[in-house]
Amino acid sequence: MASSTPYTVRWGILATGWIAETFTKDLLTNPATRDVHDIRHEVVAVSSSSSQQRAVDFINNVKAPSTTKAYGSYYELVADQDVDIIYVATPHSHHFQNAMLALEAGKNVLCEKSLTVTAAQTRKLIETARAKNLFFMEAVWTRYFPLSIKVRELITSGAIGNVYRTIADLSIGRDAPEGKIDFPDSNRMVNTELAGGALLDLGIYALTWVFQSLYHTQPEDEKEAPNVIAAINTYQVTGADETTSIILQFPKHKSHGIALTSLRVSSDPDEQGTAGAAIRIQGSSGEIQVLGPAYRPTGYKLITRDSAGKAELVEFTIPKDPERDWGHGMFWEADEAARCVRDGQKESKTLPWSESIVIMEVMDEALRQGGVTYPEVISTDVFDPQSPLNTGKR
Ligand SMILES: NC(=O)C1=CN([C@@H]2O[C@H](COP(=O)(O)OP(=O)(O)OC[C@H]3O[C@@H](n4cnc5c(N)ncnc54)[C@H](OP(=O)(O)O)[C@@H]3O)[C@@H](O)[C@H]2O)C=CC1
Numbered sequence: 107m108a109s110s111t112p113y114t115v116r117w118g119i120l121a122t123g124w125i126a127e128t129f130t131k132d133l134l135t136n137p138a139t140r141d142v143h144d145i146r147h148e149v150v151a152v153s154s155s156s157s158q159q160r161a162v163d164f165i166n167n168v169k170a171p172s173t174t175k176a177y178g179s180y181y182e183l184v185a186d187q188d189v190d191i192i193y194v195a196t197p198h199s200h201h202f203q204n205a206m207l208a209l210e211a212g213k214n215v216l217c218e219k220s221l222t223v224t225a226a227q228t229r230k231l232i233e234t235a236r237a238k239n240l241f242f243m244e245a246v247w248t249r250y251f252p253l254s255i256k257v258r259e260l261i262t263s264g265a266i267g268n269v270y271r272t273i274a275d276l277s278i279g280r281d282a283p284e285g286k287i288d289f290p291d292s293n294r295m296v297n298t299e300l301a302g303g304a305l306l307d308l309g310i311y312a313l314t315w316v317f318q319s320l321y322h323t324q325p326e327d328e329k330e331a332p333n334v335i336a337a338i339n340t341y342q343v344t345g346a347d348e349t350t351s352i353i354l355q356f357p358k359h360k361s362h363g364i365a366l367t368s369l370r371v372s373s374d375p376d377e378q379g380t381a382g383a384a385i386r387i388q389g390s391s392g393e394i395q396v397l398g399p400a401y402r403p404t405g406y407k408l409i410t411r412d413s414a415g416k417a418e419l420v421e422f423t424i425p426k427d428p429e430r431d432w433g434h435g436m437f438w439e440a441d442e443a444a445r446c447v448r449d450g451q452k453e454s455k456t457l458p459w460s461e462s463i464v465i466m467e468v469m470d471e472a473l474r475q476g477g478v479t480y481p482e483v484i485s486t487d488v489f490d491p492q493s494p495l496n497t498g499k500r
């Protein structure tokens with residue numbers, strides 16, 4: 107019989123930026139508010155490469171328990187014996203070195219998207235997790251949304267017949283005068299030293315929908331990596347990709363995925379959803395339209411030949427913890443990680459290691475075709491504990 111005591115997973119937070127704060131607040135929400143009763147999360151330590159004070163401020167800001175430890179370096183966090191799993195929330199440039207630091211110290215890891223800068227780095231992390239028998243997962247939170255689960259079920263149950271095409275867009279209109287993009291050149295969105303660019307930051311979500319609908323749902327023995335054709339415009343100021351369009355062809359399945367991303371135009375110009383579905387999953391007998399944003403979808407429509415203009419929008423709301431007045435939707439991926447740690451699973455079935463590798467290979471290939479390159483210090487697949495990416499020396 108299942109135990110009625112929830113399993114507690116103890117988290118260490120590596121970095122104190124925007125998403126670290128959002129994710130940690132989700133960890134601190136009451137799981138019962140999303141009807142989860144088998145696991146619970148504890149935030150036991152937070153680390154900042156900038157200063158210990160920054161970690162202290164973070165803990166106060168998110169209203170974590172007063173017992174939460176504050177560290178002024180990533181090294182102290184990965185050595186903490188009370189931490190079960192580390193959430194890596196640095197810019198993508200840092201993920202490889204930071205996640206390796208944690209894995210080498212024997213810690214399970216949930217690492218933000220995009221998982222790494224190159225596919226070779228992803229392979230190295232997975233080899234290390236496998237060799238050390240540790241849990242490792244790419245934090246693509248969208249995959250764990252109840253809406254994503256429902257859409258995958260609709261596809262595998264044949265609700266739209268054979269799925270032949272998916273078109274997915276995540277673009278944010280930050281066009282500025284004189285050819286500029288409305289981010290400071292040093293911002294991680296456009297700074298190649300931080301692996302900036304539309305594809306690694308936003309395009310990953312368009313690819314997530316292509317992969318959820320055309321690859322993940324393929325039977326295991328029929329899995330087929332796609333051919334890739336990419337067009338990329340680079341930002342004249344920094345060399346990062348500003349508009350990237352990828353066609354993914356799955357020849358055996360006769361299907362195409364079209365993944366779009368841009369910093370110049372928006373997939374939702376009025377931020378009201380007026381522009382229509384951000385994602386269209388098209389099958390032989392109908393289509394599923396998902397309302398964006400692609401990273402935090404809000405509803406779907408199932409349109410079939412029988413819909414006769416009456417297809418209804420099925421909305422999904424993200425539960426809030428009334429006590430904290432908070433709920434962003436990142437808790438579902440945290441719940442998945444906690445259950446995997448509890449059950450001794452090293453990878454998530456919803457985003458297996460092999461799939462993360464294929465997705466990184468697609469992004470590698472697209473960037474290669476577009477001539478985008480990143481500095482050696484962030485693209486090397488040689489682990490260096492003393493890398494500036496680990497010490498925080500900027
Ligand atoms: N899942 C999601 O919805 C989202 C995911 N992300 C992903 O999370 C990651 C972080 O993004 P975000 O939180 O927006 O970024 P921020 O710039 O807000 O935070 C990044 C943090 O990383 C640490 N850091 C270490 N070295 C550097 C450096 N050289 N430059 C900047 N920061 C550094 C800092 O923390 P400290 O000083 O404490 O070490 C900093 O606060 C990215 O990979 C991004 O793709 C981002 C937004 C949404």
Ligand SMILES: O=C1OC[C@@H](O)[C@H](O)[C@H]1O
Nearest residue numbers: 219278295307308311401
């Ligand atoms: O992951 C993300 O989702 C939300 C976006 O605003 C952000 O740039 C990106 O990193």
